Amino acid sequence: MNELDFSGKGVLVVGGSSGIGNGVAHAFLDRGAAVHVWGTRRNAEAYDGVEGSDLNGLAYSQVDVGDRAEIDAAAGPRALDVLILCQGTVVYRRGEFAPDGWDRVMAVNLDSLMACANKFHDQLAARNGVIVIVSSVSGYTSNRGNPAYAASKAGAVSLTKTLGEAWARDGIRVVGLAPGLVDTKLTKVTTEHPERREGALRSIPLGRMGTPQDMAGAALFLASPLAAYVVGQTLIVDGGLSL
Incomplete structure (x- = not known):
């Protein structure tokens, strides 16, 4: 028996159009699952040429999870075995200290988790x-410039x-996954700034950033029978960053 074979299973990855979510979606697809993803752009073609986005083989729906009405109205897979809630946003330049920035980040990063979970319960x-x-x-530390991001991730845990x-x-x-520094569109403020990037790498014992594939491996484990006795726990996958 292959516990990582998801043939015949239905998977929905919210936030699966790019970055970590996209890597997770393809990991399940490669192991036989029928995979549906939600993203914010009009259609799958709108992601052509977008770094970190490959929608080949994935069913796609446009859903802005920051809007509860869109979640309520959205269609999901007919058969759903695994729900991956990978949606996320951030506002830089101290924008999260302002009400609009705070509200948007909390709506996407925290409120929508409960809305999606309830929808598919x-x-x-x-x-x-x-x-x-x-x-x-x-979610386990302070984040000086991004109070909403940090608070929302602590709330997710x-x-x-x-x-x-x-x-x-x-x-x-219900289980969780807490990534460390992964090179995605949300982390470009660090990964595309040489001094910040080098400083970040020095703080990671493994000496490299994580990849969407690193996160996908953990997600496959958590969703599989191998983790059948894991409940309510969040697995930190950060190369040792938080140590």
Whole structure:
């Protein structure tokens, strides 16, 4: 038996149009799953040429999860076994200290997690499904310039614990994944700034940034029978950064 074979399983990756989410989506696709992704652009063709985005083989829907009405109206896969909540945004230049920036980040990074989880609760319960909530190591530390990002990720870690306990008896296993520094569009402020990049790399014991594939490996494990007794926990995948 191959515990990492997802043939016949339905997977939805919210935020799967690029970056970490896209890497996770393709990992499940490569292992036999039917994979649907949600993103913010009009259609799949709108991602042509976008770095870190490959929608080949993935079903795509446009959903702005910062708008609860769009979540409510969106269609998901008919059969859903694994829900990956990988949506995220950030506002730089101290924009999160202002109400508009704070509200937008919290809406996408935290409020939408609960909205998506609630939307698919019954489908997942019917199939003994799994929810993987992707947070960040920023949920465990301060983040001087981004209070909403840090607070929302801490909230995601706590939500993973709470839903893990609350929904285990419903047949849904809720777990979490906290990435460290991964080169995506959200981290360009660091990865494209030579001094910041070198400083960040010095703080990572493995000496390199993570990749979407690194995160995908952890997500596959968490969603698989190999992690059948893991509930409410968030796995930190950061190359040792948070140590």
